[in-house]
Amino acid sequence: MKPGLLSVTFRNLSAREIISLARRAGLTGIEWGGDVHAPPGDHANAAEIGRMTRDAGMEVSAYGSYYRLGHEDTGPFEAILEATRALQTDIVRVWTGKEGSETADPAYREIVAKDGRRVAELAEEAGVRIACEWHANTLTDTADSAERLFQAVDHPNFLTFWQPRNLRPTEFSLADMDTA
Numbered sequence: 001m002k003p004g005l006l007s008v009t010f011r012n013l014s015a016r017e018i019i020s021l022a023r024r025a026g027l028t029g030i031e032w033g034g035d036v037h038a039p040p041g042d043h044a045n046a047a048e049i050g051r052m053t054r055d056a057g058m059e060v061s062a063y064g065s066y067y068r069l070g071h072e073d074t075g076p077f078e079a080i081l082e083a084t085r086a087l088q089t090d091i092v093r094v095w096t097g098k099e100g101s102e103t104a105d106p107a108y109r110e111i112v113a114k115d116g117r118r119v120a121e122l123a124e125e126a127g128v129r130i131a132c133e134w135h136a137n138t139l140t141d142t143a144d145s146a147e148r149l150f151q152a153v154d155h156p157n158f159l160t161f162w163q164p165r166n167l168r169p170t171e172f173s174l175a176d177m178d179t180a
Contacts, residue, residue, distance in 0.1 A: 004029030004061050007037045015049045019056045029061030032087055038063065040079035046086035054088070062091040062131060062161075068138075069119065070097050070112040077119050081126050092123060093131045093161060096138040101145030112139055113152035120155040131161045143176045 004027050010018050015037050022030055030053055032038040038046040050060050063084040068074040074095075084092040097104070097112040104112075120130050132140050132149075140146040140160070150158065164173035 002028045002059075002061065004031065004058075006031045006033060006064055008033035008035060008064060011036050015052060019052055019058070022058060023056045027058065029059045031062040031064045031093070032060060033064040033066075034080065034083060035064075035066050038083055038087060040065070040083045043082055043086040046083045047088075050087040050089070060087045060089040062093055063087050063089055064093045066095065067092075067119070068095040068098050069115040070108070077122060081122060081128060084123075084128050085126060090127060091129050091131050093133055094119065095133045095135060096140045096146075096149060098137065099139070100137045100141050101139055104139060104145075109139065109149070109152065113149060116149070116153035116158055117155050120153065120158040124155075124157040130158050132159070133161065134163045 005018075005022055007015070007018050007030055010021070011033075013021070015032075018030065018037070032046070032049055032053075034040055038049050053060050063080070065080045065083070066074060067077055067080050080092060084090075096116070097108070099108055116130070123130050132146070134140045134146065139149045146160065150160070164176075
């Protein structure tokens with residue numbers, strides 16, 4: 001385990017300021033977010049952020065995309081992959097849809113799973129791994145739903161970043177982590 005941070009924690013700061021703070025804190029990595037700091041399509045900027053991070057003695061631990069499986073309006077995924085490669089990281093974080101497990105019907109689950117397989121294959125060809133965001137109102141909002149999604153995607157390059165759920169007791173998070 002390596003200590004790091006997500007740039008989106010400091011959306012209002014520049015990449016240089018975040019790198020400086022992370023370095024002073026003794027962190028070893030930064031996951032750069034695609035919403036503000038390294039948006040897809042600006043590959044020169046992503047390459048520069050990656051270089052600055054490495055020059056500061058840290059690694060780009062992942063690219064935090066805001067791509068949502070099953071939703072073309074958050075892509076194209078190929079641009080996300082290009083930004084990931086420009087940052088020189090081999091992990092891209094994606095979201096598992098826009099609908100929570102309680103309301104998602106089987107047809108929606110299949111759309112998300114099919115896109116999960118597609119992006120896992122594209123990423124694998126590029127030497128990049130997919131890591132799913134665990135978040136409310138997605139198909140990874142519970143460990144059970146996440147497990148169903150991973151079985152449906154059925155691809156070795158489709159992985160997860162686990163995180164505790166907001167506003168849930170510690171006991172819930174520990175049990176959830178054991179399942180993940």
